[in-house]
Amino acid sequence: MNVRRIRFPITAICTGLALAVSACSPSSSPPAPTASAPAAPAVPAATLPPPNPENNAYFGDVHVHTGWSFDGFTNGSKTTPSDAYAWAQGKAITGSGGPDLQLKTPLDFYMVADHAEYMGVFNQMANPDSPLSKTELAKGVTSSDANVRLQAFAGVLRDMSAGKVDPQLSDPALARSVWAEIIKAADANYVPGKFTTFAGFEWTSNPQKRNLHRVIVFRDTQHLPDLVLSALDSDDPEVLWKWMDEQRARSSTLFAIPHNGNASDGLMFDTVKRDGKPIDAAYNKTRADNEPLYEITQIKGTSETHPDLSPTDEFAGFEQWDYTLSADFERPKRRKGSFVRQALLDGMSQDKTGAGNPFKYGFIGDTDTHNAAASHEEYNFTGKFAFENNAKERLTGLPGAPAGQIQQIQEFSSGGLAGVWAPQNTREAIWDAMQRKETFATSGPMMKVRFFGSFDYAADEVNKPDFVKLAYAKGVPMGGDLKPGAGKAPTFLVMAIKDPNSGNLDRVQIVKGWVDAAGKQHEKVFDVAWSGDRKIGANGKLAPVGNSVDLKTATYTNEIGATQLAASWTDPAFKAGERAFYYARVLEVPTPRWNTYDAVRQNMTPLTKVPATIQERAWSSPIWYTPQNP
Amino acid sequence: MRRFLREPLLHFLLLGAALFAAYAMVSKRSGAEPGRIVITRGQVESLALGFAKTWQRSPTADELAGLVRERIREEVYYREGMALGLDQDDTVIRRRLRQKMEFISEDRAAPAEPSDADLTAYLAAHPDSFRVEPAFTFSQVYLDPGKHGANLARDAEALLTRLRRGDAKDEWSSLGDPFLLERRFTAIPENVVAKQFGAAFATALKGLAPGRWEGPTESGFGVHLVRVSERTEGHVPALADVRDAVRREWINARRVEANEQTYQELLKRYEVTVDLPGLPAQ
Numbered sequence: 001m002n003v004r005r006i007r008f009p010i011t012a013i014c015t016g017l018a019l020a021v022s023a024c025s026p027s028s029s030p031p032a033p034t035a036s037a038p039a040a041p042a043v044p045a046a047t048l049p050p051p052n053p054e055n056n057a058y059f060g061d062v063h064v065h066t067g068w069s070f071d072g073f074t075n076g077s078k079t080t081p082s083d084a085y086a087w088a089q090g091k092a093i094t095g096s097g098g099p100d101l102q103l104k105t106p107l108d109f110y111m112v113a114d115h116a117e118y119m120g121v122f123n124q125m126a127n128p129d130s131p132l133s134k135t136e137l138a139k140g141v142t143s144s145d146a147n148v149r150l151q152a153f154a155g156v157l158r159d160m161s162a163g164k165v166d167p168q169l170s171d172p173a174l175a176r177s178v179w180a181e182i183i184k185a186a187d188a189n190y191v192p193g194k195f196t197t198f199a200g201f202e203w204t205s206n207p208q209k210r211n212l213h214r215v216i217v218f219r220d221t222q223h224l225p226d227l228v229l230s231a232l233d234s235d236d237p238e239v240l241w242k243w244m245d246e247q248r249a250r251s252s253t254l255f256a257i258p259h260n261g262n263a264s265d266g267l268m269f270d271t272v273k274r275d276g277k278p279i280d281a282a283y284n285k286t287r288a289d290n291e292p293l294y295e296i297t298q299i300k301g302t303s304e305t306h307p308d309l310s311p312t313d314e315f316a317g318f319e320q321w322d323y324t325l326s327a328d329f330e331r332p333k334r335r336k337g338s339f340v341r342q343a344l345l346d347g348m349s350q351d352k353t354g355a356g357n358p359f360k361y362g363f364i365g366d367t368d369t370h371n372a373a374a375s376h377e378e379y380n381f382t383g384k385f386a387f388e389n390n391a392k393e394r395l396t397g398l399p400g401a402p403a404g405q406i407q408q409i410q411e412f413s414s415g416g417l418a419g420v421w422a423p424q425n426t427r428e429a430i431w432d433a434m435q436r437k438e439t440f441a442t443s444g445p446m447m448k449v450r451f452f453g454s455f456d457y458a459a460d461e462v463n464k465p466d467f468v469k470l471a472y473a474k475g476v477p478m479g480g481d482l483k484p485g486a487g488k489a490p491t492f493l494v495m496a497i498k499d500p501n502s503g504n505l506d507r508v509q510i511v512k513g514w515v516d517a518a519g520k521q522h523e524k525v526f527d528v529a530w531s532g533d534r535k536i537g538a539n540g541k542l543a544p545v546g547n548s549v550d551l552k553t554a555t556y557t558n559e560i561g562a563t564q565l566a567a568s569w570t571d572p573a574f575k576a577g578e579r580a581f582y583y584a585r586v587l588e589v590p591t592p593r594w595n596t597y598d599a600v601r602q603n604m605t606p607l608t609k610v611p612a613t614i615q616e617r618a619w620s621s622p623i624w625y626t627p628q629n630p
Numbered sequence: 631m632r633r634f635l636r637e638p639l640l641h642f643l644l645l646g647a648a649l650f651a652a653y654a655m656v657s658k659r660s661g662a663e664p665g666r667i668v669i670t671r672g673q674v675e676s677l678a679l680g681f682a683k684t685w686q687r688s689p690t691a692d693e694l695a696g697l698v699r700e701r702i703r704e705e706v707y708y709r710e711g712m713a714l715g716l717d718q719d720d721t722v723i724r725r726r727l728r729q730k731m732e733f734i735s736e737d738r739a740a741p742a743e744p745s746d747a748d749l750t751a752y753l754a755a756h757p758d759s760f761r762v763e764p765a766f767t768f769s770q771v772y773l774d775p776g777k778h779g780a781n782l783a784r785d786a787e788a789l790l791t792r793l794r795r796g797d798a799k800d801e802w803s804s805l806g807d808p809f810l811l812e813r814r815f816t817a818i819p820e821n822v823v824a825k826q827f828g829a830a831f832a833t834a835l836k837g838l839a840p841g842r843w844e845g846p847t848e849s850g851f852g853v854h855l856v857r858v859s860e861r862t863e864g865h866v867p868a869l870a871d872v873r874d875a876v877r878r879e880w881i882n883a884r885r886v887e888a889n890e891q892t893y894q895e896l897l898k899r900y901e902v903t904v905d906l907p908g909l910p911a912q
Contacts, residue, residue: 067729070722070726073725073726073729074721074722074725074726082882090821105821105824105825106825188874188878225683225684225686226683227680227683227684228684229684233684243684243685246685246686250686446825448810463808465803465804465808495810496810497809497810497811497851498850498851499850500826500827500828500831500849500850500851501828501829501850502850531776562776563774563775563776563850563851563852564774564808564809564810564851566808
């Protein structure tokens with residue numbers, strides 16, 4: 001084969017075949033960075049409520065797969081991106097064989113993030129040798145007579161299988177891509193002020209079955225690449241970031257959100273690169289520039305921290321899906337590098353050496369559903385894959401499934417939600433809030449958390465009616481950096497309100513991590529507000545809130561817990577020379593886990609290897625403190 | 631004997647033997663006359679095009695050579711796998727092919743642009759899909775059950791009296807307990823009320839007399855005294871207000887219809903029997 005003989009660019013011939021999505025136009029090489037889909041319809045200004053300078057909480061999920069992901073359809077999902085957007089807005093959609101899927105409380109934003117791998121379904125159309133691009137056949141296919149169309153279509157299929165080719169007639173514009181269809185569905189469902197959608201995809205890198213997956217979110221659909229990068233092109237995150245930079249050079253605006261460090265066996269937040277060399281200043285800056293957020297919780301588990309890493313945190317063992325992506329149910333061995341709290345510490349240690357902080361992550365939650373429906377409502381869980389949309393099979397597994405797989409499915413969490421503080425429900429406002437990390441994650445419920453830090457707050461500020469306005473004026477919200485203070489300790493204002501359709505609140509905690517002068521890492525969890533008249537015991541722990549769940553009926557009462565909790569907290573051990581992060585964690589009272597609802601509804605034996613109840617929770621993005629002259 | 635025939639181990643052994651025999655045949659064939667793999671110019675262009683669409687530049691000669699090497703590797707495995715019949719009864723491959731067929735049939739059936747008459751008829755036939763929900767403009771004062779305990783009902787009653795008296799010095803917006811949600815909501819739809827306050831509160835709101843303080847009304851948080859100042863009834867909107875949404879649903883409905891029609895046409899080519907008495911084929 002002689003490479004130099006390759007003719008490139010390809011001369012296109014317009015065929016006008018009905019199979020084409022793009023308008024036919026002469027192609028050039030490299031293709032111009034044109035939009036892959038028409039611009040979103042202009043919005044009448046009257047329908048868009050004015051921006052709220054104090055921001056509203058919006059809830060959504062930017063990690064949703066449909067039957068258009070290879071592992072979505074092979075696991076039985078018949079759903080499309082349009083189904084996903086209909087579901088998020090409260091409509092019932094196909095259950096792919098199981099009961100129809102419908103959520104109780106509609107979401108504010110949603111993004112289909114199908115796997116980039118095998119996204120170009122019709123690759124034979126990109127192939128100029130493909131019989132699908134033959135003009136003769138195209139004529140029949142575009143006929144107005146339904147029967148002629150059907151016969152012509154059948155002819156195409158017969159010729160395809162007979163292997164007839166005609167390399168002279170070709171049009172790369174016929175490369176109908178699933179990506180273009182995904183963008184169309186996002187645009188068709190975007191209603192600014194009411195429901196926001198994004199264009200995005202998942203880059204699915206898992207070297208040696210270690211999860212390095214990222215979801216990529218674009219700010220608009222006017223500046224998008226024709227094709228997206230898949231892990232088949234490269235499984236190295238540094239190549240992904242390089243690709244992202246090239247998109248920026250062509251006016252795209254995008255970031256990447258990694259997830260499931262818990263399934264990475266230490267690779268997700270490793271301090272060595274894929275080539276084995278230690279991470280350095282260039283790597284750290286590139287990573288921080290491309291990745292403002294980390295998805296801390298989803299169906300495949302929560303990766304805040306692990307009891308091995310945080311032995312004094314009695315709430316550390318929450319919904320830990322402790323597996324790699326290996327088919328033989330292998331358990332990860334390396335905790336360090338797998339969980340984000342430790343990564344926040346490692347990031348500050350990097351920064352202390354002068355190399356910058358690669359792991360300065362805000363938090364969101366998502367589900368990673370593979371069946372269009374996010375299924376984050378614990379009492380309305382329908383599984384990750386389509387075959388789990390059957391309560392009996394969720395509980396006891398598909399007939400003949402290995403015990404390890406059944407256990408993995410029982411350990412699946414119902415998934416989380418992304419909470420975003422944004423002035424309006426638009427693509428721009430929500431994307432920008434995510435970029436500045438003014439976000440929080442929940443394990444499913446729509447509880448709201450405000451969290452601010454400053455050296456200038458008064459202790460009673462949190463009780464004032466205009467506390468939010470004051471908090472913004474004198475300090476920074478979640479995701480920010482404390483502005484330098486005059487030697488005293490910073491004060492944090494935190495306020496949480498329950499989801500009116502879920503359990504009451506147990507407590508609000510502030511998690512602090514810091515690196516001391518000698519470089520040693522520390523972490524501590526402070527209880528700062530709680531329900532009832534409980535006291536902190538001699539062991540430094542607040543007594544448990546209790547448990548009102550009746551396992552026989554899968555019900556609970558809200559007689560324990562509080563509807564909202566607020567606190568003003570000043571760091572008692574602040575040292576001006578030490579790097580630190582602070583984030584709020586809010587716990588609900590115990591409520592039934594999905595398996596308990598299922599067992600009661602199906603009149604089946606409750607599961608014994610997974611918890612019967614769950615303390616749903618929220619995590620705010622951290623606020624960081626960096627000494628001015630370190 | 632029947633039990634023996636059902637034994638998975640037997641199936642495994644038979645399958646193994648069959649694979650071995652098939653592989654021996656394939657190996658012999660390729661030993662006698664080597665297969666030919668031709669990577670056509672068109673295929674190379676296709677690889678280059680895919681690269682260019684991802685990276686917005688043409689591949690270098692080295693990169694292209696690498697793409698071609700991978701293509702050859704894929705071709706070898708593909709052919710050997712096909713020769714072994716590994717594509718048979720593979721769920722992944724079967725579903726993939728079905729999905730491609732459905733994509734083609736959807737494209738083929740891409741409907742014409744609907745007329746206003748089409749859309750008006752569709753809206754009239756599916757009013758519930760486009761119905762605008764009732765909306766409320768209201769003010770609320772919150773009472774935290776945790777703070778009032780057994781006195782909650784009494785305190786709510788006293789506060790209601792005070793609010794209804796409406797003294798000028800009694801600024802309503804400073805009464806009640808601190809609450810993270812707003813005190814005043816403007817024209818919010820019923821489902822957003824349910825999202826913010828819980829479904830029971832949204833239902834109760836519909837029953838309140840407008841223009842005066844009412845309550846106490848229970849929510850997912852506690853109790854509220856509420857003044858509804860304006861209420862818009864739910865209604866089916868005019869086509870002009872929801873044209874895009876109706877058009878989207880109309881096109882989708884035509885597509886579903888066309889898919890089903892295609893399937894029924896294809897199905898006619900087959901005589902289907904199901905080898906299980908009592909189970910209908912259709």
